[in-house]
Amino acid sequence: MAKPSLDAGAVYDACTAVARPSDVRKALRGLKETVVKAADAYEIAAAQQAQHTLNHLKHQPDGELAVKAAKASKASKSGINDELKKTYVNRMVGGAGRTFYDKLRGSCCGLCALCGHGAADTLDHQLPKDSYPLLSVVPVNLVPACSRCNHYKKDKVPTHAGDQTLHPYFDGDVHDHLWLFAQVTGPPEPAVSFRVDPPATMPPVLSARAHYHFATLELSGLYNSQIGKELRFLGMSLAQHPLGPAELREHLQETSEIMSAVEGRNSWKAALYRGLVESNWYLEGGWEEPWK
Template sequence: MLPLPKPGLDARTVFTTCTATARPETLRARLQDLKDHVAKAAVEYETAAAGQALHTLGHLQHQPDGKPPPTAGGINEQLTKTYKSRMVPKRSSGRDFYDQLLSEAPDGRCALCGQGLADTLDHQLPKTAYPLLAVTPANLVPTCRDCNFYKGEQAPATAEEQTLHPYFDGHVHDYVWLTARIAGPPEPAISFHATPPPDMPPVWAARVLRHFTTLKLARLYNPQAGLELRSLSRSLHRLPPKEIPEHLRERAADWAEENPNCWQAALYRGLAESTWYAEEGYKEPWH
C-alpha cells in the first residue's frame, strides 16, 4: 500500500458539480436536494476512516432509499450513476475531479498494490452499498484494475475485515510486515508473506493480512522478484565475494527508504539474511 495525502477536494462541491447536468430537471433537483446528506456522510466517513472504523458506518448503507438492491430508476441507483455516468465518462461534468484524483497516484502506480498501473478509481466502501459516498473524494483511491476487481464490492463488518486505506493508514509502515523467504539449496526459490511483527497492534496486523490476501499480492510480487534476481545475479558476479553481504544490506536499506513494505525492500532483506544466497545462491539460475 502506498500512502497518499487525503484529497483536498470538497465532497459537497464534487457532488453538486457532478449532478448539475442530471436530466430531467426534476431528477437534478432531487439529487441536489441531497447535497447536505452527502456532505454529512463524507464527514462521518473521514472520521471513521481515521479511526480504522469504516465498519461502523452501517447506518449509511443503502441510504437514502434504505433498502437493497437499488430500485431501477430509484434515487440510490441515480446516486451510483453520479459516479458511473457523471464522473467517469470523458467530457462529463465531474471528469476533472476523476482525473485529478487519478493523477495523485505516485509515479502512476496503484495505491493498493504499489505495482500496477493506476488507471481507475476504487471505492473503499462500495458505491452499491453506500450510494451517498459514490463521489466522495476520500472514498475514491487511484488503483489498478486488478486490485479494483479483487477488492470487489465487499463492505467490512469489522475493523479486521477492512483493507488498508492509502489516505488514512500510512502509519502501517511504522512496522515492517512484508517479508521474503529465500529457499535453497538445492532449488532456489522465493516467496512473499505478510508477517506482522509481535509489537504491531492486533487490528493493524489483521488488516495487513486481509490486504495482502485479498489483493493477491504474493502472486503479483513473485514474477517481479524473479526478474530482479536474474539482473542482480549478473551484477553480483562482478563484485568481490566478501562485499556481497554488505551490498545486499545497502540495497535493502535504500528500498526501505522508499517504502519499508515494498516488495523490493522485502526481497533484499531476505537476501541479506540468507548466508547461502550470499555465498552460493546468487550463482544459481533463478526462474
C-alpha cells in the same frame, strides 16, 4: 499518502450540475446536504478505523428521505440509489466531474495506492458504492487503484475493523512498522516466499488489515511475478563483479536500505533484498545458479 483535499460538496455539485433529465437532477441536488453529512461521518469513522460501524449509511437514502426526494422530483424511490451510483459512472468518470476523477487517479504518482505497483487506471471505492450509494463520489472514499487490485478487492462490506484492506489515506501509520518479509531458498534457483508478519508493537487493527490486504489483493502472486527480472539483473551484475559472501551481504544490506527509502520498507523490493541478506545459500553462490 495524504488524503485528498477536495471538498465533497464541491465534487458532488460538479458531478450533478448537468445531470439529465431535470427531475433526476433536482432529486440529486436535493441530496447534497445528505451526501456531505455522509462524507463527514465517513471521515470521522475512517480516522478511527471504524468504517464498519457506518450501518446507517448502507443503501441510503431510503425510507422517508427517498420518498421525499421522489415526491420532489417525480423520480421513483428505487431510482434514487441507482442515480447516485450513476453519478460516479456517468457523471464523474464520464461526465462533468472528470477533472476530479483524474486528479484523484493521479494522486499517487499515477500508481495504484493498494499494491504500489500497477498503474492507477481506475478509482476504488473503499466502501463499495453498491452498498453505500451516498459515498459514490465522496473523495476520501475514492482511492487510486489498478484494475487488478480493484478486481480482487470486490464489493465486500467490512464486518469488523480488521476485515478490510489498508486505507491509503487513513492507515499511513502502518508504514511505521516493518511487517513484509521474504524468505529466499534454493537450489536449484532462488525461490522467494513473501509473508506478512507484523511485530507485537503494531496496533492489532493495522496488523489485521495488513494480513487482509496482502491476502485479498493476492499480493504474493503479484510480487512473485516481478522477482524474476530483479534476480536476473542482480545475478548478471554479480557475474560481472563477483563478491564473496561477506561483501555480498554488505552490498545487499545497503541495497535493501536504499529500496526501503525509495520504495517503502514494506515494498516487495525492500523485503526481497532483506530476504537475500538472510539467505546463506544465496550469499554463498546461490546467485550463480540460474546463470551457470
